[in-house]
Amino acid sequence: MKIWHPFTQEKTAPLPLKIVRGDREYLYDEAGNSYIDMISSWWVNILGHSKPEIADAIAKQAHVLEHVIFAGYTHEPAEELVDILSQHLPKSLSKFFFSDNGSTAVEVALKMAYQYFLNKGINSRDIFVNLEGAYHGDTIGAMSAAGVNSEYHSKFKKFFFETFSIKFPKNTEDEVTSIDKLQQFLKQNHQKVCALIVEPLVQGAAGMKMYSPEFLDKIVETVRRYDILVIFDEVMTGFYRTGTMFAMNQTQNIPDIVCLSKALTGGFMPMSLTVTTEDIYNAFWSDDWSKAFIHGHSYTANPLACAAACATQKILQRSEIKQNIQQISETHKVRLAELSSKDILTHRSCGTISAIDLSSVALAKHIAKVMLQNGIIIRPLNNTIYFIPPYCISQQNLHKAYDLLEGHLGHDV
Ligand SMILES: Cc1ncc(COP(=O)(O)O)c(C=O)c1O
Incomplete structure (x- = not known):
């Protein structure tokens, strides 16, 4: 073999x-x-x-434009996709960064969050908070974000950045303890924390572990008291998996960054999006090149993948x-x-x-x-x-x- x-x-x-x-x-x-x-x-x-309609959309696009570098160039399928998704995402999530898969969508989110603070002149925030049992992908950053106790990745922990894990609650009493422990940690360390990253409502690779929107809201509200950014990894939960278009439609709080992939293209082409707010985007908007987000992949916003995603998203509605x-x-x-x-x-x-x-x-x-x-x-x-x-x-x-x-x-x- x-x-x-x-x-x-x-x-x-x-x-x-x-x-x-x-x-x-x-x-x-x-x-x-x-x-x-x-x-x-x-x-x-x-x-x-x-699905024939998605296959046809890819074929049609392939005859017109199969790919073009996305730095300095744009194209209709990417713009159409962003317009479609904007109709379903909360208004505050208005800036779309393309990459290739769930892991890279997470890498982008982590780097964006960290550089957001750097660009504001704050270089002390380098710890990420996660939820025990998390899985965010297999690249080094995505593995790090899941924490040193991940059953999948712990052998690579030597390479990981620092994280704090919120205990996964088994019941409502447990939720109180988890939040208390998070609060205690933040009291001491909040100036060092960059962002919270969670799979909202369902932790996929952990064994489809589920938790309540109320608990998620409590976590988000707790970290936000300290201006910590919030990342929802909706790579698995997005596109009606949890019953609503996004899991975040079931919470009171909207994240600062959301990661989308997997079902985005209906399973036809690898692609992902990291969507964020005007506030985060503005922290990168500068005459200074070093403040730009220096990140990109060869296949960023591949037109065939965008065409597949547009067709998928239309059918989905x-x-x-x-x-x-x-x-x-x-x-x-x-x-x-x-x-x-x-x-x-x-x-x-x-x-x-x-x-x-x-x-x-x-x-x-x-x-x-x-x-x-x-x-x-x-x-x-x-x-x-x-x-x-x-x-x-x-x-x-x-x-x-x-x-x-x-x-x-x-x-x-
Ligand atoms: C929540 C979540 N984030 C990220 C990923 C990584 O996505 P990919 O396998 O496309 O890199 C996965 C994959 O299962 C996932 O479930």
Whole structure:
């Protein structure tokens, strides 16, 4: 095998399945077997696979302009995309910086926040506050932002910048303790803190861990007392995953910076955006070159990716998609409430995401295997099984996933 696959122990993992085609919620392998993509291929394909309108938009754009350097040049697909997103984002988030993926959207946010203070003549603010269990991507800055205790990245901690982790609350009493500890830390250290970074409402890679908008609002209000910036990493939660266009639509407070990627282009092209306020932008606006944001990627705002994103965002606003999102959310709630097995520790849902913590990692692995044999793709996170389907999934297929899960609980593995 010449290809080295991501997040894979190559020695012990089964050989990768060769996928040759996608259509709506289905993926097809070489032998013609179909699979329901219950995880939207790492949470990106919100509208399903090979959506013709998105494919056509990319093809049309490819015949006109496939790419152009974005420093000193602009183009229609980028401008159109920004206009579309501006209709859905809070008015205060009005400055759009393009990059290529979720990790770079986070890197941009971190660097922007840090340089914001530098440009204002403040060079003491270099600590970031995060929420325990966070995942913000795999580049060094994004790993650092998640903190030294990250189960994915701790072996690289030598390279990390300093962070303070807010304890993830298990219940409302816990929330009070978490906020108290944050307050104590800030009393001593607030002049050293640059920004808070959080995945709002749902921590994806941590195992779809969910927390309340009220808790998030409390965190934000606590840090804002000290002029600390607020970054929402909506790379996973954006574009109706949590039921609303953005998770921030469920909170009282709006962040200073938001990171968007994954579903932005409907899973067709890699692209991301870091969107911020006029206030932050103005701190970079200067006759002095050194105050500019010296950051960019070769493929920044690639026109094909922008065309894919414009098509995706237009489809996303259709009433039938909104109805599907509503139905998926309802089905999650109903089916989770009906689950009853000694193998289930807890379950939860938020919008189109549902998660079930099982009694062991081995059981989660076993169920993933059985599901695959029965034509459903899932990818457990430790002992957590989760469903995060494309919005086009039929109710029949969603029920099929729950039926299979139910059918395989309560047996010895
Ligand atoms: C919340 C969050 N932020 C950032 C990332 C990194 O995105 P990417 O894999 O596109 O670099 C992810 C990826 O899963 C994520 O879930």
